[in-house]
Structures are given as structure tokens and as C-alpha cells.
Amino acid sequence: MRIAIGGVSHETSSFSVRPTTLHDFETGFGLFRGSQIVERFRGANxxxxxxxxxxxxxxxxxxxxxxxxAYPSGVIEAAAYATLKAEFLERLRQAEAEGGPVDGVLLDLHGAMVVEGIDDGDGDFVESVRAAIGPDRPIVVTFDLHGNHTQRRIDAATAVIGFDTYPHIDMAQRGREAADLIVATLQGKVRPVTVLRQLPLFWSTTSQVTAHPPMDEVLRRVHGLEQRPGILAVTISTGFPWADVPDVGASVIVVADGDRALAEQTAEELAGWVWDNRERWYAPPVAVADALARGEAAGRYPIILADHADNTGGGAPGDSTEILQTFLDRGLQDAVILYIVDPEAARQAHAAGVGVKLTLPVGGKSAPIQGPPVVMQAEVMALSDGDFTYDGPMYAGLTGNMGCSAWLKQGGVSVVVVTAAEQPLGPAFAKTLGIDCRAMKYIAVKSAAHFRASFEPFAGSIINVDSRAIQTHEFHKLPYKKRTRKVFPVEIPPRD
Known part of the structure; x- marks a missing residue:
């Protein structure tokens, strides 16, 4: 039995001003071919x-x-996507020419990929693989929790399995589940039938963390449905609101064993329950000042502010300055910001050297909405070329690189400036600079939830904040042009 594996994955923020290039794929999480894939990902989560x-x-x-x-960013350049897809399909052709036909394909995709001229990048990719192998061989696809799912990709795939957890600590588990399903399909033990139900719903980030209410109840329902006879897999997708595409929003996907009616009935049941409880998945945005006040009132440290409107893990630029300015204005002590994406400031720090005090503008260089640069009178505390090893549940066993980076400090406020637009999944990189996050009283992270997997065990309090930034959770402010349906909580308001 021969099964092809691979994929082209990206979470695309249509509102980001920076397009995604082929170079971004090559230098982001990486571009791996053939045996390099096995060497890189064997044993990895x-x-x-x-x-x-x-x-x-x-x-x-x-x-x-x-x-x-590629790390989340703006719309993928058409030529870059065409190059990657063509190579994937050519490698599939070569593999079959050399070793005979593959029996099926396992695809590792995201679900919110947007390409110039192609709103549904994932659908186009799965469709292209389907055209290459014909209608009869199975294609099983794994997707991120934040996919904007379409009927196009469902029709092209044999079955779809989405992540359960947020933070995403179950990726390897979902990959194993996909392998289980494709093998059972090839052995004739099951006949997957996949059904999609879209929901006109934007799901607030703070209501998606699966270890806490209300999302923990959603997962209990999902897992309960998966125990029913004839149900092979159930996926809840909370969607990705910052992609301006017609099918943006949450959805439910059910895979049943040869019984479309059962799949449709189960999908309707779960989608109906989610919609009936839609107010539970909505949380009004919290301003930076209000979040600090809440944290101080609770009196548990460190207070962690999750700057989800500037979440580099969702394609935001990572250089908004409201929190940095607030920390400095308040003269906070034992405070750190992870990270501000500012290659220029990092290079200036490297040129100056450790121990040197310099005046430099930090952040606020990508777009006016991110705020103006903050002029810091900062000491260079440490420098790095960006190499580190993930030490938390997410991406365990893998290495990363933040590029040219520096730890800057003014008074009691520290900021790590980096080159790579990557969110802090944990304190691992900060640790390489000499920063002890556990000793801090205030930590700001350019992340929405993934940081929780590593930071939550020692956090005093965690509050998501909506800083002035491009990926605001005030959804009515997002300049959609392609969204075709009314959604909650924008045109469809919360009920009293």
C-alpha cells in the first residue's frame, strides 16, 4: 500500500498589506521535498x-x-502558489512513474488559504490533486480549526478531519486519525461520506479555547457524536474572519460510513445547536487599559495580555504599539512584550551591541492602523540570530528561527524585537535571550490563544485585548468586499 503525503499550507489574512511570496514559504516554517519531509517531521506534533x-x-x-x-500573512502571490502546486503535482507524477500508482493521498492543509484570483486556495489544491489521481482513490485532508470551508473542497476530498484543540496540541493525533481512516477506506472497511454545513457566524477567539468553557462543551458534543454508530469523524470549524472570501465563517463537517442521510442529520443537529447558542461564542472586545485594570484588580501575576488584534499567528504585522506605549507611560516594572516585528530596530541593536544605550523608533512601521512608532531610550540587553527549539506542546520536537532579534529594555519595560512574523507559542525563544518570563509581572504576547499551551501553567491571569491593530475583533470595522451573507454578530445582532 502506497500513500502520498504532503501539502501547501497557509492562513491568509486578506487585510494584511504584505503579500505572501515564494520566499515566505521557503523561509517561513520551511519548504521540504521528498525524504526531507520524513527527516523533519517524524515524531513531531x-x-x-x-x-x-x-x-x-x-x-x-x-x-x-x-x-x-508560510507564516500567516497577506494574500499569496498567484505565481508563488502556481509554482508550489505544479511542483507538488509533478512530484506525484514522478512518484507514480517510478514506483507505480499511489493508493491514496493524505493532505496536510490549513483551510483559510487565499491566493490572488483564487478565493478558495485549499479547494483549488484538493481539486487539483483529485484531477491528478482520478475519482476512485481516496484523499483524506486534515485542516486547522480555523478553516473557512467550502463545498468545493468537500466535493474533491473523500474525507476531512479538522483539529479539535485550540491551542493546537492535537495535530499529530489528527494526522494519525486521518491515516486510520484512509487505511480503513482502502481495506474496504468503511465508505466515507462527507457533509458540510456552513454557519453565518464569527466566533470570538476568547470563546474558542478548548480547555475552558464554553468551548469545552462544544468538544464534548463533538466527541459524543463521534461515538454514534456509523459516524467516522466530526469537525467543528470556528472559521477565520480576517479572510475576505465569500465563504468566510464557522462550519460543521461530518463524515459517516456510507450513509449520507446520517451524515446530514448529524451535521444539522450540531450546526443547529451551535447556532441556537451563538451568543455563547461571542465575547465583546476588551481595551488595553480595561484589561490592565482587570488584571490588577485580580492581583494575580503575571498578568498576560494577549494582543489578538495584532496576532502574527493570524497574519497580522506584529508591530502595533499601543501596549508598548501604555507600558512605558505607566512606568511598569518587570514587564515584557513578545514580540514586536521590527527588523530595522533589530538591526540597529545588532550594530550598537550589547550594553549600549540608544534612541530608536520601535514598531508602527507597517500600516497607520498599527499606531505610530514608539521612540525608546533603550539598552540592548541581548542579541540573537533567532535560532531556538520549541519546548512546549505545540510543535514539540521542532526548531524555529525568529531571524535577527534583540532584547531591548527601557526602565522596567522589555521588548523583544524580531524579524520573523511568528507568534510566541511559549517562552522558549525569550529564554535564549536570558529573559525569565516566570519572573515577570506583566507579559504581552502577539498571539490569540496558542501561547496558552506553554504560558497558562504559570499565568496569574490572562486577558485577550483588542489593541489598535489590523485584525480587530470589532468585526463590523473590517472592510469586507466579497462576503456574501449576513453574519452574527455583525448584521445579525446578539439577542437581548
Whole structure:
């Protein structure tokens, strides 16, 4: 049994001013070909790592083609996507020419990929793979929790499995589940039928964390439905509101064993329950000052402010300055910001050297909405070329690189300036600079929820904030042009 594996993955923020290039894929999480995929992801907590575990468990030959992931950013340049897709399909053709036809394909995708001229990048990719292998061989796709799902991709795939958890600590598990399902399909034990139900709903980030209410109840329902006879997989997707595409929003996907009526009935049941409880998934945005006041009132430290409107993990620029200015204005002590994306400031710090005090503008360089640069009188505390190893549940076993980076400090306020637009999944990189996050009283992270997997065990309080930034959670302010339906809580207001 031969099963091809790979994928082109990206979470695209249409409102970002910076397009995503081929170079971004090559230098982001990386571009891996053939055996490089096995070397990079065997044993790693990522879906492709789960595919490889499945190969070992069932003894099938994993045929690695191409895997790439660019850090979330703006719309992908058409030429870049065309190059990557063409190489993936050519590698599939070559693999079949050399070793015979593959029996199926496991795809590791995101679900919110947007390309110039292609609103549904994931649908186009799955459709292209389907055209290459024909209608009969199975394609099982894993997707992120934040996909904007379409009927196009459902029709092209045999089955779809989405992440359960946020933060995403179950990626390898979902990859193993996909491997289980494709093997059972090839052995004739199951006949997957997949049904999609879209919801006109924007789901607030703070209501998606699966370890806490209300999202924990959603997952209990999902897992309960998966125990029903004939149900193979159930996915809840909370959507990605910062992609200006017609199908933006939440959805439910159900995979049943040969019974479309059962799949449709189950999808309707879950989608109806989610819609009936829509106010529970909505949380009004919190201003920076209000969040600090809440944290101080609780008196538990460190107070962690999650700057979800400037979440680099969702494609925001990562250089909004409201929190930095607030920390400085208040003269906070033992405060740190992880990270501000500012390659220019990082280079200036490197040129100056450790221990030097310099005056430099920090942040606020990508777009006016991110706020003006903050002129800091800062000491260079440490420098780095950006290399580190993930030490938390997410991406365990993998390495990362933040590019040219520096720890700057003015008074009691520290800020780590970096080159790579990557969110702080944990304190690992800060630790390489000599920063002890556990000793801080105030921590601001350019992240929405993924940081929780590593920071929550020692956090005093965590509050998501809506700073002045491009990915505001005041959804009515987002300049949609392609969204075709009314959604909650924008045109459809919360009920009294």
C-alpha cells in the first residue's frame, strides 16, 4: 500500500498589506521535498508527523512529495502558489512513474488559504490533486480549526478531519486519525461520506479555547457524536474572519460510513445547536487599559495580555504599539512584550551591541492602523540570530528561527524585537535571550490563544485585548468586499 503525503499550507489574512511570496514559504516554517519531509517531521506534533506514525503502524509506504507552510500573512502571490502546486503535482507524477500508482493521498492543509484570483486556495489544491489521481482513490485532508470551508473542497476530498484543540496540541493525533481512516477506506472497511454545513457566524477567539468553557462543551458534543454508530469523524470549524472570501465563517463537517442521510442529520443537529447558542461564542472586545485594570484588580501575576488584534499567528504585522506605549507611560516594572516585528530596530541593536544605550523608533512601521512608532531610550540587553527549539506542546520536537532579534529594555519595560512574523507559542525563544518570563509581572504576547499551551501553567491571569491593530475583533470595522451573507454578530445582532 502506497500513500502520498504532503501539502501547501497557509492562513491568509486578506487585510494584511504584505503579500505572501515564494520566499515566505521557503523561509517561513520551511519548504521540504521528498525524504526531507520524513527527516523533519517524524515524531513531531504536526499532522504530517501523524501521517508518518500511521505508516509505521499499518506498514504502508509513505510517499513524501512536498510540504510547505508560510507564516500567516497577506494574500499569496498567484505565481508563488502556481509554482508550489505544479511542483507538488509533478512530484506525484514522478512518484507514480517510478514506483507505480499511489493508493491514496493524505493532505496536510490549513483551510483559510487565499491566493490572488483564487478565493478558495485549499479547494483549488484538493481539486487539483483529485484531477491528478482520478475519482476512485481516496484523499483524506486534515485542516486547522480555523478553516473557512467550502463545498468545493468537500466535493474533491473523500474525507476531512479538522483539529479539535485550540491551542493546537492535537495535530499529530489528527494526522494519525486521518491515516486510520484512509487505511480503513482502502481495506474496504468503511465508505466515507462527507457533509458540510456552513454557519453565518464569527466566533470570538476568547470563546474558542478548548480547555475552558464554553468551548469545552462544544468538544464534548463533538466527541459524543463521534461515538454514534456509523459516524467516522466530526469537525467543528470556528472559521477565520480576517479572510475576505465569500465563504468566510464557522462550519460543521461530518463524515459517516456510507450513509449520507446520517451524515446530514448529524451535521444539522450540531450546526443547529451551535447556532441556537451563538451568543455563547461571542465575547465583546476588551481595551488595553480595561484589561490592565482587570488584571490588577485580580492581583494575580503575571498578568498576560494577549494582543489578538495584532496576532502574527493570524497574519497580522506584529508591530502595533499601543501596549508598548501604555507600558512605558505607566512606568511598569518587570514587564515584557513578545514580540514586536521590527527588523530595522533589530538591526540597529545588532550594530550598537550589547550594553549600549540608544534612541530608536520601535514598531508602527507597517500600516497607520498599527499606531505610530514608539521612540525608546533603550539598552540592548541581548542579541540573537533567532535560532531556538520549541519546548512546549505545540510543535514539540521542532526548531524555529525568529531571524535577527534583540532584547531591548527601557526602565522596567522589555521588548523583544524580531524579524520573523511568528507568534510566541511559549517562552522558549525569550529564554535564549536570558529573559525569565516566570519572573515577570506583566507579559504581552502577539498571539490569540496558542501561547496558552506553554504560558497558562504559570499565568496569574490572562486577558485577550483588542489593541489598535489590523485584525480587530470589532468585526463590523473590517472592510469586507466579497462576503456574501449576513453574519452574527455583525448584521445579525446578539439577542437581548
Amino acid at each position: 504536526i499532522c504530517t508527523g501523524g501521517f508518518l506514525e500511521g505508516a509505521e503502524r499499518y506498514g504502508f509506504e509513505a510517499v513524501p512529495l512536498l510540504w510547505t507552510f
